Amino acid sequence: MDAPTTAFLGGMPIEVDPTAIDRVLTALWKPATEEAADGTGTTRLALGTLVVVADEARAAPVEAVCQAVAAAYPSRIVVFLVGARDDVSAAVFATCRRAPGGSQVCGETIVLRGGERQAAQLPGLVLPLLLPDVLATLWWDRSEPPAPATVEALLPLTDRGLISLARATDPACCLGLLTTQPRVADLGWFEQHTWREAVAQFFDGEAGVAARMDRVEVVSSGADTAGALLAGWLAGQLGWEPAERRSERHTRWRRTDGEAASVLLTRLPGDEGLWATILSSSELAGDWRVERPREAPGSLRLTAHCRDWCQMPGRLLLPPPDTAQAILAALGRPVVNESRQRATAHAAWLLGG
Amino acid sequence: MNDVPNPFRDGLTRSDAPAPCVFVLFGATGDLTARKLVPALWQLVRGGLAPKQFFVLGVARRAKSDDEFRAEMRAAVDKFGRDRPADEAEWEAFAQRLGYCVCEFTQPAAYQALAQRLRGIDASHGTAGNRLYYLAVAPEFFEGITSSLHEAELIGPDQAGGWRRVVIEKPFGTDLASAARLSGHLHGLLTEDQIYRIDHYLGKETVQNLLTLRFGNAIFEPLWNRNHIEHVQITVAETEGIGRRGEFYDQTGALRDMVQNHMMQLLALVAMEPPVTWEAGAIRDEKAKVLRALPAWTPAQVASRVVRAQYTRGTLAGVEMPGFTEEAGIAPDSLTESYVAMRLTLDTWRWSGVPFYLRHGKRLPKRTTEIAIAFHQPPLSLFPPTVGRSGNTLVMRIQPDEGISLNFVAKVPGTRLTLQAVKMDFGYGSSFAQTSPEAYERLLLDAMLGDNTLFTREDEVASAWRFVDSVRAGLAEQPRDTMAGYAVGSWGPAAADALLDGDATWRRL
Numbered sequence: 001m002d003a004p005t006t007a008f009l010g011g012m013p014i015e016v017d018p019t020a021i022d023r024v025l026t027a028l029w030k031p032a033t034e035e036a037a038d039g040t041g042t043t044r045l046a047l048g049t050l051v052v053v054a055d056e057a058r059a060a061p062v063e064a065v066c067q068a069v070a071a072a073y074p075s076r077i078v079v080f081l082v083g084a085r086d087d088v089s090a091a092v093f094a095t096c097r098r099a100p101g102g103s104q105v106c107g108e109t110i111v112l113r114g115g116e117r118q119a120a121q122l123p124g125l126v127l128p129l130l131l132p133d134v135l136a137t138l139w140w141d142r143s144e145p146p147a148p149a150t151v152e153a154l155l156p157l158t159d160r161g162l163i164s165l166a167r168a169t170d171p172a173c174c175l176g177l178l179t180t181q182p183r184v185a186d187l188g189w190f191e192q193h194t195w196r197e198a199v200a201q202f203f204d205g206e207a208g209v210a211a212r213m214d215r216v217e218v219v220s221s222g223a224d225t226a227g228a229l230l231a232g233w234l235a236g237q238l239g240w241e242p243a244e245r246r247s248e249r250h251t252r253w254r255r256t257d258g259e260a261a262s263v264l265l266t267r268l269p270g271d272e273g274l275w276a277t278i279l280s281s282s283e284l285a286g287d288w289r290v291e292r293p294r295e296a297p298g299s300l301r302l303t304a305h306c307r308d309w310c311q312m313p314g315r316l317l318l319p320p321p322d323t324a325q326a327i328l329a330a331l332g333r334p335v336v337n338e339s340r341q342r343a344t345a346h347a348a349w350l351l352g353g
Numbered sequence: 354m355n356d357v358p359n360p361f362r363d364g365l366t367r368s369d370a371p372a373p374c375v376f377v378l379f380g381a382t383g384d385l386t387a388r389k390l391v392p393a394l395w396q397l398v399r400g401g402l403a404p405k406q407f408f409v410l411g412v413a414r415r416a417k418s419d420d421e422f423r424a425e426m427r428a429a430v431d432k433f434g435r436d437r438p439a440d441e442a443e444w445e446a447f448a449q450r451l452g453y454c455v456c457e458f459t460q461p462a463a464y465q466a467l468a469q470r471l472r473g474i475d476a477s478h479g480t481a482g483n484r485l486y487y488l489a490v491a492p493e494f495f496e497g498i499t500s501s502l503h504e505a506e507l508i509g510p511d512q513a514g515g516w517r518r519v520v521i522e523k524p525f526g527t528d529l530a531s532a533a534r535l536s537g538h539l540h541g542l543l544t545e546d547q548i549y550r551i552d553h554y555l556g557k558e559t560v561q562n563l564l565t566l567r568f569g570n571a572i573f574e575p576l577w578n579r580n581h582i583e584h585v586q587i588t589v590a591e592t593e594g595i596g597r598r599g600e601f602y603d604q605t606g607a608l609r610d611m612v613q614n615h616m617m618q619l620l621a622l623v624a625m626e627p628p629v630t631w632e633a634g635a636i637r638d639e640k641a642k643v644l645r646a647l648p649a650w651t652p653a654q655v656a657s658r659v660v661r662a663q664y665t666r667g668t669l670a671g672v673e674m675p676g677f678t679e680e681a682g683i684a685p686d687s688l689t690e691s692y693v694a695m696r697l698t699l700d701t702w703r704w705s706g707v708p709f710y711l712r713h714g715k716r717l718p719k720r721t722t723e724i725a726i727a728f729h730q731p732p733l734s735l736f737p738p739t740v741g742r743s744g745n746t747l748v749m750r751i752q753p754d755e756g757i758s759l760n761f762v763a764k765v766p767g768t769r770l771t772l773q774a775v776k777m778d779f780g781y782g783s784s785f786a787q788t789s790p791e792a793y794e795r796l797l798l799d800a801m802l803g804d805n806t807l808f809t810r811e812d813e814v815a816s817a818w819r820f821v822d823s824v825r826a827g828l829a830e831q832p833r834d835t836m837a838g839y840a841v842g843s844w845g846p847a848a849a850d851a852l853l854d855g856d857a858t859w860r861r862l
Contacts, residue, residue: 105783203361210360
């Protein structure tokens with residue numbers, strides 16, 4: 001194997017001409033795959049293409065996320081970093097891991113650096129780099145939402161988009177994007193999976209009880225969007241329809257049987273995200289609580305109290321927020337999710353949209 | 354459990370969750386419990402897949418306290434578990450759901466004590482009267498235990514006070530008559546839907562993926578018939594000998610130990626027609642049809658289609674090992690086979706005339722299980738001979754390196770027209786950087802969920818026995834000197850090569 005290929009496989013960035021990326025990659029891979037045929041076992045593998053758009057200032061955390069994603073999901077990762085420059089540079093490197101049996105499985109990362117002018121021409125930069133026949137995902141890490149022209153040009157050519165409402169400077173705008181583009185999801189949605197699982201566990205085998213809920217409260221700190229998304233999901237799964245906005249945080253809803261219900265978003269100081277969700281039923285005189293205890297924030301405590309039915313307290317481990325895990329969770333799930341769509345639409349309404 | 358779907362499960366990773374239950378584990382001091390069952394249950398609990406209200410009650414004859422049982426299971430999880438407990442708190446949360454009950458299987462009074470213990474667990478752990486009984490015991494106890502459970506009103510077709518399911522481990526009988534007797538006995542106590550005959554092979558990822566490959570892709574099914582397939586090879590090769598199972602194995606043999614169950618199930622999955630729905634009944638109907646299409650053979654047919662053999666002294670991985678009849682527990686004049694190969698055909702439109710070659714043996718050079726679909730050669734040979742084996746073969750590797758590969762020929766770069774066999778390979782381990790669950794994890798969860806798709810139905814068992822019994826009867830009539838030998842570490846007797854038609858050869862694995 002020649003020196004450039006050895007460096008490339010070792011994860012060292014190789015500067016390349018941005019117009020000749022695929023040609024250089026072919027040349028770099030050739031010695032490795034030829035040796036693979038002889039039995040040394042290096043496999044170039046791409047389950048998909050992940051296109052990442054981020055600000056240059058976020059280069060380090062984004063790279064760490066990409067490394068973690070590549071380790072679990074061998075793919076072509078195209079990172080476009082937007083900084084203060086007016087040209088485009090490119091570098092490539094491989095991300096390898098040992099598979100069971102000892103062979104080496106490698107994906108590849110292409111890092112492009114450019115300025116705002118190039119960002120505006122993103123589709124032209126990125127589309128030639130999408131691999132055919134495999135899932136293409138766009139992760140938009142910038143705090144500004146993508147321009148309409150970018151959305152129109154790029155989204156139809158990718159299979160799914162991922163944005164982060166928590167990092168958005170204009171959450172309302174991003175929620176608008178999420179509600180109009182079913183193939184775009186908020187990464188926060190995937191980070192809330194354990195909360196949703198916890199709520200679901202209350203009603204496994206007792207699903208009829210859920211229809212008797214008439215109040216939902218979500219307690220959170222930091223960005224409003226996380227609480228609204230969870231509340232939107234709860235209301236959506238219960239089949240509630242928005243009825244009236246009583247105040248900024250208190251809304252009235254209509255249940256499937258026509259009875260009234262309410263959703264309350266309670267805000268606490270700080271920036272730690274979700275703290276609790278409480279479902280209540282006045283008919284059953286009870287409540288079902290999922291809480292993140294202050295003394296054990298890495299877990300969720302489940303408690304239920306009601307007149308006719310109760311449940312032993314339970315506990316679930318709450319994985320810390322992890323963007324790479326959220327992306328991997330997204331990659332492992334169907335692109336369109338009706339529950340998420342409903343939740344997003346309700347969240348937009350809860351936040352006044 | 355009511356039938357209203359949980360609205361909060363819609364769209365979650367787990368669309369269904371098992372109802373609260375007690376997992377009652379007969380044979381709690383046995384090897385299977387320590388190696389497979391409790392590590393699998395631990396993994397399910399750890400992954401949040403088991404019910405929240407869940408309890409594992411170990412049942413066995415040996416006196417033991419709850420704490421002693423927990424300590425033993427902790428050691429088992431440490432040794433055999435896929436994941437170890439992250440800390441003591443995590444283990445303790447699981448351990449509190451473990452208990453032990455001494456039960457002399459043959460004493461009816463012991464089942465009253467068991468019933469009382471189970472009622473207590475329902476009260477303390479909210480397990481709602483649901484029970485999954487797992488019989489990890491020798492088959493001679495199946496009837497006694499289930500009868501006693503029934504007499505103590507712990508099982509029965511009436512599930513008003515909570516569901517009742519019974520999982521039994523193979524062997525499901527030792528021949529058709531005993532299998533029918535066992536099924537008849539169980540059906541006197543339970544409905545077929547409550548009986549889960551477990552074959553751990555069906556919990557393996559590639560075995561399940563076989564159906565996905567066939568019915569989730571449009572390209573394979575049109576080729577999946579006699580017009581395109583030359584033959585099918587199913588191999589279950591083991592490097593292990595008979596270990597400490599000498600006496601059992603001498604009564605059983607390769608045919609009954611492996612062919613009647615695992616290999617017949619693999620055959621059924623390869624050969625079945627598309628099910629009308631993705632539901633247990635529909636899938637099992639199609640598997641059963643395949644096994645029904647296996648004719649009972651005459652002794653003359655057995656003589657020409659089956660080769661049996663015993664391993665003889667030889668070297669495997671540099672270690673010299675004794676021959677089969679030198680093993681502890683094996684009679685020196687034993688006529689039990691440690692290797693069996695056969696050529697069979699299925700009397701169906703799809704498969705008429707397509708040979709299925711099955712081979713299984715102990716002390717072979719590699720531990721590997723695979724299904725290989727060999728496609729016809731092109732009708733006209735336009736090219737010079739291929740470097741390496743020619744022909745297209747689709748191989749589904751079931752263990753140890755689960756995956757799928759397709760062999761085809763390609764032109765070697767250069768000015769000359771030279772063809773070489775190449776391989777496209779999909780490996781679970783390399784494509785999905787996540788560990789597949791152990792087969793038992795999947796199967797135990799399915800049993801808790803009441804999904805018996807991957808469990809064997811009574812009629813499948815009966816059809817497989819009908820065929821295997823005819824083979825055994827034919828072998829019994831053969832003279833002693835038809836028992837072939839093969840050296841430890843070889844791929845079996847030379848006589849097995851003669852089973853293959855035309856140019857076909859056993860795959861070199």
